[in-house]
Amino acid sequence: MTATPVTTSTERAAPRSVPLFPVIVELVQRNMLAITRVPAAVGPILVMPIFFMIAFAGSYSAITAIPGFPTDNIYNWFVPYACIQGAAFGGIGIGFGTARDLENGFYDRLLLAPAGRRALVLGPLGTSLVRSTFPLVTVLPLGIVLGADWPGFTGLAMLILTGGIFACCTGLWALGVVYRLRNQRSLGLVQVGIFATLFLSIGQVPLAVMEGWLHGAARFNPTTNLLRMARQGFLDDGVTWTLTWPGLVASAAMLAGLGLFALTGLRRLDD
Amino acid sequence: MTVGIEPHRTASADLHPVRHLDAFVVMARRSVIGFFRQPASWIFGAAFPLLIAAVSASAFARATSLQDFPDSRSFLQFLLAGTILQGTLFGSINASTDLALDIENGFMDRLLASPVSRVSILVSRLAGAATYGAGVTLFYVVVFRLFGAPVEGGIPGIVVMVVLAMVMAIGVGGYGAAVGLRTGSAEAVGNSFPLLFILLFISSAFFPVELMSGAYRRVAELNPITYVIDACRHQVLEGFSLGEAVVGLLVAVAFAASTIAFALLQLRRKLADVS
Numbered sequence: 001m002t003a004t005p006v007t008t009s010t011e012r013a014a015p016r017s018v019p020l021f022p023v024i025v026e027l028v029q030r031n032m033l034a035i036t037r038v039p040a041a042v043g044p045i046l047v048m049p050i051f052f053m054i055a056f057a058g059s060y061s062a063i064t065a066i067p068g069f070p071t072d073n074i075y076n077w078f079v080p081y082a083c084i085q086g087a088a089f090g091g092i093g094i095g096f097g098t099a100r101d102l103e104n105g106f107y108d109r110l111l112l113a114p115a116g117r118r119a120l121v122l123g124p125l126g127t128s129l130v131r132s133t134f135p136l137v138t139v140l141p142l143g144i145v146l147g148a149d150w151p152g153f154t155g156l157a158m159l160i161l162t163g164g165i166f167a168c169c170t171g172l173w174a175l176g177v178v179y180r181l182r183n184q185r186s187l188g189l190v191q192v193g194i195f196a197t198l199f200l201s202i203g204q205v206p207l208a209v210m211e212g213w214l215h216g217a218a219r220f221n222p223t224t225n226l227l228r229m230a231r232q233g234f235l236d237d238g239v240t241w242t243l244t245w246p247g248l249v250a251s252a253a254m255l256a257g258l259g260l261f262a263l264t265g266l267r268r269l270d271d
Numbered sequence: 272m273t274v275g276i277e278p279h280r281t282a283s284a285d286l287h288p289v290r291h292l293d294a295f296v297v298m299a300r301r302s303v304i305g306f307f308r309q310p311a312s313w314i315f316g317a318a319f320p321l322l323i324a325a326v327s328a329s330a331f332a333r334a335t336s337l338q339d340f341p342d343s344r345s346f347l348q349f350l351l352a353g354t355i356l357q358g359t360l361f362g363s364i365n366a367s368t369d370l371a372l373d374i375e376n377g378f379m380d381r382l383l384a385s386p387v388s389r390v391s392i393l394v395s396r397l398a399g400a401a402t403y404g405a406g407v408t409l410f411y412v413v414v415f416r417l418f419g420a421p422v423e424g425g426i427p428g429i430v431v432m433v434v435l436a437m438v439m440a441i442g443v444g445g446y447g448a449a450v451g452l453r454t455g456s457a458e459a460v461g462n463s464f465p466l467l468f469i470l471l472f473i474s475s476a477f478f479p480v481e482l483m484s485g486a487y488r489r490v491a492e493l494n495p496i497t498y499v500i501d502a503c504r505h506q507v508l509e510g511f512s513l514g515e516a517v518v519g520l521l522v523a524v525a526f527a528a529s530t531i532a533f534a535l536l537q538l539r540r541k542l543a544d545v546s
Contacts (some may be wrong), residue, residue: 055472058487205330214329
């Protein structure tokens with residue numbers, strides 16, 4: 001009778017005795033090591049954003065002539081979008097890693113470890129933050145070589161900030177799905193969700209150019225505000241508080257909602 | 272070990288032509304039934320292009336007013352040809368995954384040991400892809416028509432598009448089969464999909480080549496998929512044109528013949544490795 005309460009109290013007490021930060025750092029290091037051991041996994045993060053930037057800018061170069069388009073340089077529009085897309089791949093990547101750990105049983109060991117449950121979420125998020133910088137060092141220089149304008153240090157900071165936030169959002173979404181479905185096949189659903197979010201936003205064209213149902217969907221999609229925040233350094237008006245605060249509010253809402261989704265999913269693993 | 276190949280050739284040559292046809296029909300039917308028995312593998316491939324079309328039609332609706340944009344009722348009507356090719360590519364890769372599964376589970380070895388020509392074994396396996404190409408074309412034509420984007424070429428134009436989609440499906444299936452035969456892995460076939468996606472993107476599928484610029488435009492103009500899409504698009508936007516249909520068909524047939532030849536080459540290599 002007494003056995004169960006004693007075990008529970010021990011488990012609850014354990015997280016207090018193990019500092020959170022070192023565990024998070026260890027998990028980040030482990031995940032980064034996994035990337036170097038599976039170079040094929042880095043390909044999508046580096047290559048796909050470059051491809052999307054070139055493909056979108058090449059295919060749709062004429063759309064800057066549409067009245068209401070905020071720039072006459074197509075690279076200024078698609079370079080930040082490609083960086084954010086690349087950051088999203090970082091989030092998907094931690095979903096794959098976690099699903100693999102769940103399938104091969106390694107995650108059970110992590111659950112048994114005397115560390116706080118929050119570390120199991122914050123560790124992968126730290127990894128996705130690091131990975132969100134990968135496309136910045138490939139897409140941005142190439143984009144500038146191809147014709148994009150230098151966004152300035154404030155504009156660059158906005159792009160880095162938004163990339164990190166979006167990587168965390170996609171990471172939390174991926175973890176929430178993977179914790180519930182517990183296999184790598186579930187990553188298909190994760191990808192569909194992320195692509196749908198990006199498609200139904202101002203990823204391709206601004207609200208002023210959209211028509212029909214997409215205009216309504218993009219207007220209420222929080223990703224729209226994130227993309228506005230990311231792009232502002234590349235557009236004529238530069239970085240302004242008017243475009244920054246809606247992005248920060250949308251970020252807070254997305255992180256809170258998706259964080260809850262991931263944590264409740266993690267709790268289900270204990271059931 | 273070469274014994275396994277030589278008797279096959281003799282037996283295959285002795286087989287009456289009608290029996291060849293019978294064997295082809297039976298294997299093609301197996302391919303079609305097998306393909307449609309797994310809706311999970313193709314429903315997403317059929318639905319995803321519709322989602323892209325719906326988004327693009329709203330996002331780029333005003334692009335139709337750009338100078339040099341082809342005359343069309345709407346951007347949705349412009350997109351029909353590209354959507355058909357996109358759906359065909361997505362489904363065909365799944366069909367060739369089945370061939371790789373045949374290799375993985377050993378069924379391919381039984382077929383190769385049977386007195387059936389190797390071309391029949393390969394092409395019949397792509398019948399599922401071809402049927403899917405025809406089906407998805409008709410499906411998209413109906414859906415687009417419901418949303419106000421008809422095919423101006425009428426029934427003859429639709430027939431042209433169905434034929435082009437079927438040939439392209441066989442071509443893409445041939446490419447997937449080559450990858451499958453080379454690697455023997457269904458996963459590798461699936462992973463080869465991005466290459467097709469790139470080929471599709473750098474074409475006239477999503478935007479007119481006339482409005483592209485620089486090196487990207489030149490690559491798009493040389494891309495064989497552009498010729499097939501333009502042939503389809505002519506039937507949609509301007510009406511039936513036999514000349515455009517023939518150009519598109521010639522390119523599609525050349526594409527399919529080259530990928531099937533490549534797949535047969537991989538099959539020969541596979542047999543040589545075994546022997």
